[in-house]
Amino acid sequence: MIWRFIIKRILWMVPFLIAVSMVSFLLIQAPPGDYLTTYIAKLAESNEVMDQASINDLRQRFGLDQSIFVQYWKWISNIVLHGDFGMSFEWRQPVSQLIWERMALTLLLSMATLIFTWAVAFPIGVYSAVRKYSVGDYIATTLGFLGLATPNFLLALILMYIGVVYFGSDVGGLFSDPFKNAPWSWDKVVDLSRHLWLPVVVLGTGSTASLIRIMRANLLDELNKPYVDTARAKGLSEFRLIMKYPVRVALNPFVSTIGWVLPQLVSGAVVTAIVLSLPLSGPLMLQALMSQDMYLAGAFVLMLSSLTVIGMLISDILLVLLDPRVRYE
Amino acid sequence: MALVWRARRAKILSLAAAAALAPLAAWAYQEAPALDAAVKAGSLPAVDQRLPEHPDVITPHQAVGTYGGTLRRMLGGSNDHNSILRIIGPQGLTRWTPDFSDVVPNVAESWEVNADATEFTFHLRKGMKWSDGQPFNADDVMFFVDDLLNDKDFYPSAPGNYVVNGQRMTAEKIDDETVKFKFAAPYGLFVQMLATPLAQEPVLWAKHYCKQFLPKYNPDVQKLIAATPGVQDWPSLFRLKCGEVESPTRWGNPDRPVLDPWVTTKEAYTAGATRVVMDRNPYFWQVDTAGNQLPYIDHVAMGVAGDNQTVVLEAAAGHVDMQRRKLDALANKPVLAESADKGGYKFYTLDNAASDTMAIHFNLTDKDPVMRKALNDKNVRIALSLGIDRAEIIDIVYQGTGEPWQIGPKKSSPLYNDQLAHQFTQYDPDKANQMLDAEGFDKKDADGYRLMSDGRRFTFNVNYTGIEQPDWGDALEIIKEQWKKIGIELNATSVERSIYYSRGEANDYDFMVWNSPGGLDAYFDPRDFFPIHPQGSWQAIPWAKWYLSGGKDGEEPDASNKERLALYDQFKQTSDPAKQKEIFGKILQIAADQFEMIGISSAPPLYGVVNKKLGNVPDVIPASWMYPDPAPTLPQTYYWMK
Numbered sequence: 001m002i003w004r005f006i007i008k009r010i011l012w013m014v015p016f017l018i019a020v021s022m023v024s025f026l027l028i029q030a031p032p033g034d035y036l037t038t039y040i041a042k043l044a045e046s047n048e049v050m051d052q053a054s055i056n057d058l059r060q061r062f063g064l065d066q067s068i069f070v071q072y073w074k075w076i077s078n079i080v081l082h083g084d085f086g087m088s089f090e091w092r093q094p095v096s097q098l099i100w101e102r103m104a105l106t107l108l109l110s111m112a113t114l115i116f117t118w119a120v121a122f123p124i125g126v127y128s129a130v131r132k133y134s135v136g137d138y139i140a141t142t143l144g145f146l147g148l149a150t151p152n153f154l155l156a157l158i159l160m161y162i163g164v165v166y167f168g169s170d171v172g173g174l175f176s177d178p179f180k181n182a183p184w185s186w187d188k189v190v191d192l193s194r195h196l197w198l199p200v201v202v203l204g205t206g207s208t209a210s211l212i213r214i215m216r217a218n219l220l221d222e223l224n225k226p227y228v229d230t231a232r233a234k235g236l237s238e239f240r241l242i243m244k245y246p247v248r249v250a251l252n253p254f255v256s257t258i259g260w261v262l263p264q265l266v267s268g269a270v271v272t273a274i275v276l277s278l279p280l281s282g283p284l285m286l287q288a289l290m291s292q293d294m295y296l297a298g299a300f301v302l303m304l305s306s307l308t309v310i311g312m313l314i315s316d317i318l319l320v321l322l323d324p325r326v327r328y329e
Numbered sequence: 330m331a332l333v334w335r336a337r338r339a340k341i342l343s344l345a346a347a348a349a350l351a352p353l354a355a356w357a358y359q360e361a362p363a364l365d366a367a368v369k370a371g372s373l374p375a376v377d378q379r380l381p382e383h384p385d386v387i388t389p390h391q392a393v394g395t396y397g398g399t400l401r402r403m404l405g406g407s408n409d410h411n412s413i414l415r416i417i418g419p420q421g422l423t424r425w426t427p428d429f430s431d432v433v434p435n436v437a438e439s440w441e442v443n444a445d446a447t448e449f450t451f452h453l454r455k456g457m458k459w460s461d462g463q464p465f466n467a468d469d470v471m472f473f474v475d476d477l478l479n480d481k482d483f484y485p486s487a488p489g490n491y492v493v494n495g496q497r498m499t500a501e502k503i504d505d506e507t508v509k510f511k512f513a514a515p516y517g518l519f520v521q522m523l524a525t526p527l528a529q530e531p532v533l534w535a536k537h538y539c540k541q542f543l544p545k546y547n548p549d550v551q552k553l554i555a556a557t558p559g560v561q562d563w564p565s566l567f568r569l570k571c572g573e574v575e576s577p578t579r580w581g582n583p584d585r586p587v588l589d590p591w592v593t594t595k596e597a598y599t600a601g602a603t604r605v606v607m608d609r610n611p612y613f614w615q616v617d618t619a620g621n622q623l624p625y626i627d628h629v630a631m632g633v634a635g636d637n638q639t640v641v642l643e644a645a646a647g648h649v650d651m652q653r654r655k656l657d658a659l660a661n662k663p664v665l666a667e668s669a670d671k672g673g674y675k676f677y678t679l680d681n682a683a684s685d686t687m688a689i690h691f692n693l694t695d696k697d698p699v700m701r702k703a704l705n706d707k708n709v710r711i712a713l714s715l716g717i718d719r720a721e722i723i724d725i726v727y728q729g730t731g732e733p734w735q736i737g738p739k740k741s742s743p744l745y746n747d748q749l750a751h752q753f754t755q756y757d758p759d760k761a762n763q764m765l766d767a768e769g770f771d772k773k774d775a776d777g778y779r780l781m782s783d784g785r786r787f788t789f790n791v792n793y794t795g796i797e798q799p800d801w802g803d804a805l806e807i808i809k810e811q812w813k814k815i816g817i818e819l820n821a822t823s824v825e826r827s828i829y830y831s832r833g834e835a836n837d838y839d840f841m842v843w844n845s846p847g848g849l850d851a852y853f854d855p856r857d858f859f860p861i862h863p864q865g866s867w868q869a870i871p872w873a874k875w876y877l878s879g880g881k882d883g884e885e886p887d888a889s890n891k892e893r894l895a896l897y898d899q900f901k902q903t904s905d906p907a908k909q910k911e912i913f914g915k916i917l918q919i920a921a922d923q924f925e926m927i928g929i930s931s932a933p934p935l936y937g938v939v940n941k942k943l944g945n946v947p948d949v950i951p952a953s954w955m956y957p958d959p960a961p962t963l964p965q966t967y968y969w970m971k
Contacts, residue, residue, distance in 0.1 A: 032831040040864050041826040042408050050527070050575065051489035052863050052877050060485055061565070087559040090407055091600040092568060092578045094559030101601040157638075164646045175603070274406070274635040279603045283635045287407045 002320070006313065013309050017302065024301035025072050028294050034064045035089045038291045062089055075295060079302075086295035090288065095299045102281040105174065109203070109280065112196055116204045117211060118254065125215025126247060129223065140212060147209035153271040156202045160276070174199070174278055199276055203269050207257070214253045222246035248322075255318050358384075359621045361396040364611055373611055374462070376622055381454035383438060384622075385615040387966055390427070390945045393617050394625040394968025400943075401650045403643050404598070404605060406635030410577040411957070412654050413598060414526060416629060417607065418960035420588045421529040422451055423520050425961040429682075429849060429951040432524045436532045436588060436614075438506075446515040446904035453506045458612040459535045459586035466505045472536035474500035474510075476543060483564045488574075490528050495879075515902035517909060518852065525853060526957040527574050534571055535586040542567040580605070588614070590624040590965035605631040615965060624965030641665070644938050647672030651946060651959065651967070653679055653937025659728065659800070665938060672938075677946060679935035682953030684736050684750075684848035685928035686727065687801055688857065689713075690841045690867035693925065694884055699783050700839055705887075707924055708764050714753040714927040715761040716815040717808055723930045726803045730933035736857050736926060737917060739848040744913060749921035750931075761815045770816070779816035788818040792832060793842045795823025801842050804929060833870055841867035845928055846953075852913065853955040858920040859893035860886060868925050889923050944970045 036059055043050060059065050063074060078084040085095035124144075128137040174195050179188045222228065223246055231241050270282035281300065288297035360368070360376040367373040404412050418424075424435035434440070437451040457465045477483045479497055491498040496513035503509055510531075512519070522528055540546035542553065542563055550563050560566045572579035580598040587593070591607035598605045607629045615623040632648070634640050640655045645668040649656075656665070657679075669675060691710060695701035703709050719733035737749035765771075770779040770787060779787040793801045805821040812819050824832075832838050843865070846854040856862035860872035869890065874883030876894050886894065893916050900912040935952050937959075945966045952958050 031827075033827050033834070037830050037834070038827040039408070041830045043411075044826070044830070044865070053486040053489045053492065054575070057484060057486050057488075084558050087565065087569075088600065090577075092573075092576050093581065093600060094557065094569075096558050098600040101599075160639075160642065164642055275639070277603065277632075277634045277636070277639055279601055283406060284600060287635070291408070 002317070006317070009309075009313050009316075013306070016309065017306060020305040021076060021298070021302055022072070024305075025075065025294070025298055026068070028289065028292060028297050028301075029068055029071075031292065033292070034059075035062065035292045035294065036064065039089075042291070062087075071294070075298060085299045088288070088293055088296040090291050090293040090296065095296050098284065098296060099281065099299055099303065102279060102284060105278075106280045106282075109174075109196070109199060109278070112200050113203045113207075114257070116200050117208045117257075120204070121208045121211035121215060122254070125212045126219060126242070128212065129216045129219035129250075130242060132220065144209040144212045147205040148213075150205065151271075152202050152206055152269060153275045155205065156199075156272050156275045159198060159202065199272070199278055202272055202276070211254065211257070215250060218250035218253065219246055222249050252319065252323060255322055256315050357620070358616055359619075360611075361609060361622070361625075361627065363396070363609065363627050367611070379458060379462070379612045380616065380622065381457035381614050383454055385435065385438075385454070386618060387615050387623060387963060388618050389966045390947055390962065392944060393619045393621065394944055394966065395971065396621075396625050396627070396968075398626050398969040399628040399630050400626045400964070400967065401648060402629065402631045402652050403640045403649055403655065404631045404633045405637070405640070405655055406633060407600070408577070409633075409654075410580055410598060411526070411575070413580050413605070413607075413631065415654070415957045415960050416631075416651075416964050417589045417591055418964065419524075419526045419529050419957060420532070420590075421523045422532060423523045425524045425956050427947065427950075427962045429953070429956045429961065432521050435524070440520065442520070442904060446517050446519070446902065447512045449510045449516075449519055450503070451508050451510070453508070454614060455506050457588075457614050459537075459588065460592045460610045460612050461535075461538070461586040462612060463535065463537050463586060465532075465535070465588065467502045467508045468505075469534065469536045470508045470531050471500060471502050472540065473531050473534055474498065476540075476545060477534070478530070482562070483567070488527075488530065490522055490525075491530070515904065517900065517902055517904040521852070524961075525955050526960075530574055532588060533574060533579075538584070538586050539567065539571040542570055590615070591629050603633050605633065607631075613965070615963075617966065623963075625968035626965075629964075644674070645672055647674060647940075649674070649938060650940040650943055651677075651937065651964075653677075653935060653952070653958070657935045657937060662936065669938075673942070674938045674940050676936045677939045678949045679937060679952035679958060680741075680849065680949055681932040681935050682849040682951055682956065683844045683846050683932040684739060684857075685734050685845035686731065686930050686932050687804055687842055688736055688845035688926050688928040690843065690857070690926045692836070692838055692840055692867065693869045693887075694836060694871045695839060696836060697839075699781050699785070703770075703781060703787070704839070706768055708768050709770075710924055710927065711753050712761040712764040712768075712815065713812070713817065714924075715755065715757045715764070716812050716817070717927070717929065718756040718811055719754060719929055720756070721811075722804050722807050725807065726800050727930055727933065731930035733929075734931035735924075735928040736845040737847065737921070738851050739931070742849055742851065743910065744851050744917060746914070746917045746921055749917055752921065752924065753927070758811075758814050765815060765817075773816055777813075777816060778818050786818055787816065788820065789839045790820045790822075791838060791840055791842070792822055792824045792829055794826045794829050797826060805842070830864060833864060833867060836870055838867075843867060844932065845926075848932060849951055850953045850955040851917070852909070854953075855897070855913075855916070857926060858916055859890055859897060861894075861897070889919060893919050942970045944968045 036055055040050065040055070063071055075086060078086060085099070087093065088095050088098055091098060124140050128140045131137055174192060175188065176191050176195070179191045225246070228241065228246055231245060270286050273280045273282045274286070285297065285300040288300060358376045358380055364373060368375055373379070402412070402416060420436055422435060422437040423432040426433055436453070438454045439452045441450045442448070453466060453470070459465050478487060478491055479499065487497045493512040493516050494514045499511045501509045501511065542550060544550045544563055550566070554560050554563060554566050557566055557569065560569060568576065569578055570582055571585055572582065577598050580593055583593045583595055583597055585593070587610065590610055590613050592610045594606050594608050596602065596604055596606040609624055609627050613623055617623060632643060634643065637655050641661050641664060643649055644652065644656050645665055691704045693701070693705055695704055723729060723731050723733070733754040735750055735752060735754060737746050738744040765779060769782065772780045774780055774786055781787050793805060795802045802821065802823055805819065809819040809821065833841060845857045847857055851858070856866045857868070860866040860869040860876060863870065863873050863877055866873040869886065871884035872886035872890055875885055896912055896916050900909060900916070903909050903912060939946050945968060947962055950958050950962055
């Protein structure tokens with residue numbers, strides 16, 4: 001039953017992804033000019049100039065002088081037939097190389113942020129629901145709203161400024177200089193953990209706050225239901241009672257968050273990552289889109305949509321397993 | 330010994346240089362302590378064997394330095410490879426003198442030019458080596474000319490630097506250390522061109538390494554192509570592995586042998602790199618006057634930051650040892666000045682090669698015939714110039730730095746033309762009103778704005794790139810008020826830069842605002858004096874296209890511009906500096922008489938930050954793209970003072 005559901009969903013992905021690839025390719029091409037226009041403009045920032053012959057040469061090399069249909073066909077056929085995502089115009093490097101380099105760290109950071117969010121939001125959410133309108137609830141609520149209202153990148157800038165001005169610490173990044181490009185070792189892991197907390201906190205505050213609110217609201221709905229009173233009347237300890245029944249019901253939104261963790265891998269927290277100079281995929285994708293680096297941007301958008309589909313699938317499956325009331329029809 | 334340094338101009342033997350170099354040949358050279366271990370272990374030959382017979386002897390700016398340390402800089406997140414080029418230096422056959430006044434031998438030991446400037450004979454340094462220890466000689470240069478430049482697969486259209494009269498440069502190997510370059514017609518600025526930032530191709534590629542990517546030398550190249558993702562043919566494979574002159578891949582492959590003072594390490598400039606580190610080249614071919622092999626500093630380490638504000642923060646924290654790029658905006662100066670003591674740095678000054686901070690390039694080829702007619706009327710342009718109170722703009726927008734200025738070479742340049750620089754810079758709205766009345770714009774609408782010949786209001790709707798240059802927006806707001814007094818309406822909106830360039834390409838604008846180059850580097854960036862630049866000669870882009878395509882594209886220029894372009898052709902074919910100056914002076918005079926665009930303020934000096942302990946950094950450095958600062962001041966001679 002569940003296998004049929006999964007296979008059906010995977011088959012549906014194919015036409016969906018074809019449509020996405022076309023739309024994204026057209027969208028990337030839609031702004032006026034092409035990669036070389038932005039490149040010339042970029043060089044002009046430092047008053048650097050290229051001669052016209054070299055520009056014509058590049059335009060021809062990148063195939064930008066051909067029609068959009070030819071360009072699309074070249075791109076998609078290479079991906080499908082050879083698994084070759086093409087060459088990034090901007091970096092003049094194979095796209096596949098660029099993307100995987102950044103994926104692992106992005107995955108790590110997203111997971112760390114997710115765990116942080118859950119670890120903070122879950123107990124606080126349960127607490128504020130159970131002790132509604134207590135001092136602790138008010139404090140948690142206030143902090144929650146502050147966290148929700150502060151833009152991540154602003155928080156990042158403030159923390160960085162304090163770090164530089166008062167502590168003279170490193171600005172941003174995930175590693176200290178000696179470890180930046182070093183092979184993985186125990187020291188490097190330690191170094192990473194020293195840097196990781198800042199982006200995790202910065203990225204986590206917003207979603208933590210919203211999860212606290214969701215948890216609190218859902219739990220409040222459940223706490224007054226008759227089955228809770230029944231369980232209490234039967235003498236179940238308060239802790240076991242709350243954890244075993246109402247919390248389990250209120251947990252659904254937590255599981256749903258997994259669905260959007262995967263797409264966030266690619267696109268999440270772009271501004272924060274740029275501000276903190278994090279070597280994640282978000283800034284690379286943004287830059288690729290801005291400079292109309294078609295193959296790189298296209299690969300990212302394709303990846304983003306596939307991950308969204310996969311992430312939704314995973315969270316649907318988990319929901320089904322967790323809550324028997326949810327059914328796949 | 331008869332070491333002959335033959336200068337391009339007069340073929341006089343430079344006896345002084347020969348005398349200074351001769352004794353060195355007998356000396357043993359010294360090297361950095363960092364290399365001692367490798368030499369003792371036998372994995373690196375002794376320094377005397379690593380240097381060419383006649384290394385390039387550099388007189389340090391202040392003092393003979395000491396070895397060691399790291400030079401720290403910051404790169405932007407993407408497409409910032411030219412920042413690396415600026416510190417490592419474009420090691421071409423020739424280089425600029427630190428004051429940007431002349432070229433001197435660099436990779437080449439000397440050269441000769443024939444009488445009509447069609448043949449250039451370069452003498453290379455005997456015994457010079459690539460960074461992997463393999464010999465560098467004429468074969469490497471011939472590899473570029475024969476196998477790359479003249480290969481239609483590699484260069485469907487060849488770089489303009491090596492094309493004269495539509496024909497690509499050819500070369501002949503005289504012996505292992507001598508190559509003769511040949512052109513179809515005279516090429517007066519060739520040796521200067523070789524000193525510009527994007528002209529290292531003749532000595533960029535090591536044949537022994539790069540030939541493996543050419544089907545001519547490696548019959549199995551197809552296997553390599555198939556094994557490399559993203560690559561479909563050998564030219565792309567070659568460019569990926571061996572780099573090209575203007576691309577991140579030039580700094581992306583640690584295996585590629587180079588002639589640079591510092592070489593790429595595993596921490597190379599590739600996408601996703603958060604730090605780029607370059608190490609000293611043990612085979613670098615320059616020594617100081619005491620016989621110490623350069624560079625002094627062991628490593629160059631460059632952080633990568635996607636956001637310019639991060640670069641400023643790093644500089645304020647004292648993590649940047651020498652840099653102006655990405656932090657030289659006027660608005661950053663107070664922040665940086667405040668932290669200067671704590672960060673241990675000071676400012677150095679850059680003599681801006683640009684002429685004017687902001688020039689209004691009227692579109693002489695405007696699509697709108699009424700506007701075109703108005704803009705081609707010199708008296709209208711004069712009136713618009715007289716209608717601007719430059720002192721007010723300079724006070725409010727540019728903090729009082731700069732003087733009222735049109736365009737053209739600076740006072741310190743030998744090409745300075747007072748008329749071009751200063752004509753019509755006085756503020757005289759009454760005269761401007763009279764002139765506009767006289768030119769037929771005497772009818773006004775209810776709001777007091779003048780009407781054009783078809784009854785439309787005389788309005789400029791223009792764009793500027795406000796994100797990068799907020800000062801242009803401020804200045805345009807002031808000009809809007811000032812022009813209102815002479816009955817001209819101005820509406821300016823900020824757009825993103827690539828849209829700005831698309832407008833330019835489409836010839837869809839009344840005027841464009843950009844700074845005006847050519848203050849110190851007029852020979853190499855004359856785009857404001859005649860239409861030569863297909864993206865930057867905003868005054869008439871279709872005319873530039875006409876000229877560059879030999880009349881196939883674009884529009885035919887007016888008589889005056891054609892005259893200037895003809896003079897420029899003549900200029901390019903002249904090798905005598907006095908004659909070059911004379912012809913270029915004529916071009917500038919015509920440009921001054923035509924008065925095609927108006928400027929606001931002379932470009933004030935730029936600034937950069939430099940660590941207080943970094944020695945041999947000049948206090949004032951020219952800033953230009955053609956002089957890719959600070960490279961010609963030879964960062965390999967910078968050192969850490971004790």
